[in-house]
Amino acid sequence: MTVPPREDWPKPGPQSEGGAVLTDVVLSTFRLNARLMEAAQGLAANGGLTAAWWQVLGGVLDEPRSVADVGRIMGVSRQGVQRIADLLVERGLAEYRPNPAHRRAKLLACTEAGYWAIRKIAVAQHPWTSELATSVDLDDLRTTLSTLQTLITKLEEA
Amino acid sequence: MTVPPREDWPKPGPQSEGGAVLTDVVLSTFRLNARLMEAAQGLAANGGLTAAWWQVLGGVLDEPRSVADVGRIMGVSRQGVQRIADLLVERGLAEYRPNPAHRRAKLLACTEAGYWAIRKIAVAQHPWTSELATSVDLDDLRTTLSTLQTLITKLEEA
DNA sequence: GTCATAACGACAACATGTTGTCAATAGAGT
DNA sequence: ACTCTATTGACAACATGTTGTCGTTATGAC
Secondary structure (H helix, E strand, C coil): CCCCCHHHCCCCCCCCHHHHHHHHHHHHHHHHHHHHHHHHHHHHHCCCCCHHHHHHHHCCCCCCEEHHHHHHHHCCCHHHHHHHHHHHHHCCCEEEEEECCEEEEEEEEECHHHHHHHHHHHHHHHHHHHHHHCCCCHHHHHHHHHHHHHHHHHHHHC | CCCCCHHHCCCCCCCCHHHHHHHHHHHHHHHHHHHHHHHHHHHHHCCCCCHHHHHHHHCCCCCCEEHHHHHHHHCCCHHHHHHHHHHHHHCCCEEEEEECCEEEEEEEEECHHHHHHHHHHHHHHHHHHHHHHCCCCHHHHHHHHHHHHHHHHHHHHC
């Protein structure tokens, strides 16, 4: 890599005040995401699942879906979902059902054991969430939710 | 796995209002994190880095640090940092320097080529951040930052 | 009905990050 | 000095997720 002398380096433009605060929001989002994933692992363990299994199983709670459908909903590749789905079926937490609309694309459905696991997680998750919520002001939480959603929309519309 | 009949299933307690909003905040955090990581990949590409390389290199911009130190700062395992660090050194973006305080724990330092790459990323990142910030109210952004930081603190103190 | 296109699952290769184990090293207490 | 403990880097195994390629299957245009 060719590196020009330092005096020729391009200087980044000045950061707007909103940009500066947003940068901190971005870093906080990364950090919070990591902590929440840890917590999700712990909660999911209450149902004998991992966070990834919980997420995939959560995608077929309301109705059976093809693996590719779940991937689209979750925003991850269908191959990633496929691996987890196979593991869930292997452990009896989900099952493949024939798809009347597509011979190869079987439908992934939650079994009774799967619903049982999800229920046990919910029993642990609700107190955890409520307790964490006591540390922040409700109106601030609403503002935060709205702001995060605005940012998501802005990033996804591009 | 033994699954009792449905009528015997434990019911999750009622969710507090704050808990309900917080649940949406959590889901939004996951989603925003994914979008931000995508954006980070694009920005890092401006310097010929990946997001992971950018993160590690960013950990030694101010001063050389051991791999284990960088891991602690970033909250990831030192083995993960080690793999990236070796790649950065292999490509000349960083270098290992002898550590006067520890014979085995060499210090990872950013090279001129590394600073050059980081600078090019910053040139692209500032306009990106400022533009994204225009879509949200500045006070709301401050409230969001404060709320996220409160949640992080609460989760980390445990 | 035929055919081109798109969607799907299967498989492989790879990127990223974690945990576990081990030996080398540093530092603190005795 | 000696020893115990914590830290560190190296190595292996594994979990999660991505991309690419291939053959199969639906679907829509003609």
